[in-house]
Amino acid sequence: MTQDAAITMRNVVKRFGGNTVLRGVDLDVRHGEVTCLIGPSGSGKSTLLRCAAFLEEHDDGIIRIGGAPIGYDAAADGSRTRLPPGEIARVRRSIGMVFQQFNLWPHMTALGNVAEGLRQVLRLPKREAQDRAMAHLTRVGLAERASFYPSQLSGGQQQRVAIARALAMDPKIMLFDEPTSSLDPELTGEVLTVMRDLAAEGMTMLVVTHEIGFAAHVGQHIVFLDEGRIALEGRAGEVFRKPWHPRMAQFLQTYLDRGASVLLEG
């Protein structure tokens, strides 16, 4: 099971100063599955995801990506050893990250954003990098926007470019941190559709989301994080139909109050 997992976290602890944000998280993200991470704001979802990409350094515990430890490895005496930067970059290569704020580079076109890693990291010739980048833009339905700059794209389009940029590096696992949270409601659909297609193709995904409908329909494994701990996890159907944990029930209720019950049906 551990060997099979795309991501494993064991006793992961993260502090910001005196504030302990992750309090010993054990998590397995399985290959080919969509794992949705839900929970109240401030519960540590983003931090967990950022630790998986080693954008934050976890203070304790071990995180493995496809079996390889990222950032720190367990030493024989039970302590941890810091891995060299090259090794971190190598392990990171199997991850694609999509941020809430898109984080496109404003001085590059949509095509330039997607081609950048192909050129600089994979060192592909210009033509090949552009062809490949174009294929990925086509995949997210933005071929005709290739020469646009981020400032000339809608939020939904920018996020799709960001997804294409991550996919272009051929990651084994895609991490999404509230990919639709900074979008106007009418633009969330186009991004969720791209993600749904990706899931249907069998991509391994770890998705932090407040889109309970997406979690219920696309998510296979649901993880509910509360105050830096996994309070509850399980198969999507069970978790949403029988949210036995009081905090989870309370959390879901806030959505149901807003009329989202229809999303959980079917």
Add this chain to the structure above:
Amino acid sequence: MNFDALIEALPEIIDGLEVTIAIWLAGCLFGPLLGLAIALGRQFGPRWLDRGLWAFVEVIRGTPFLVQMFLLYYGGPFIGLDLDPTPAGLLGLIVYGAAYFSEILRGGLIAVPKGHVEAALCVGLDRGQVIRRILLPEMTLLVLPACVNMWVVLLKETAILSIITVPEFTLAVTAFGSATFAFTQSAAVLALAYWGLTELTGRLGRSLEARFDRFRLV
């Protein structure tokens, strides 16, 4: 006004204008380059380097350019830096500008959204590539207005170089003014000429900004 005297002095005045523009352009180019080196050293170098550069920048920014030029020109020989007026003026202006540019550029580096760097790291760019491909271009866009401002400041500061007898525009025109007692007229010529150049610089800056508008942060 004495026109014969003006005609006589004109070649010297034009030479002076050329010297001013040459020194100014050198300051506009090498000031930011040296400033960039300082900014990068402070942002990415070891702590002692940051501290040393910080002290240097604070001293330059905390003292008048005129006093710095006196120190460099009259004090330089005591530390083996015996420069003619023009090289001294050139060096002084570049160093003076670099101190300010370093702060402008450092502000620009800091203002690049952290997420843009994180996105680059996730795509697999290494530290050098992140600096070259992401930080420096985005910084340039962010600091452009402040740099145009500083270019204008540098132009005006070149007038100070007349005090250490650099044969530049202000020296040439004031020499003519003293010789002919046309003090007011020559001062007016000076004001007009500098103002014309700063206006030109401002326009260039605004057209650059308009051209870069599509690169703006969203």
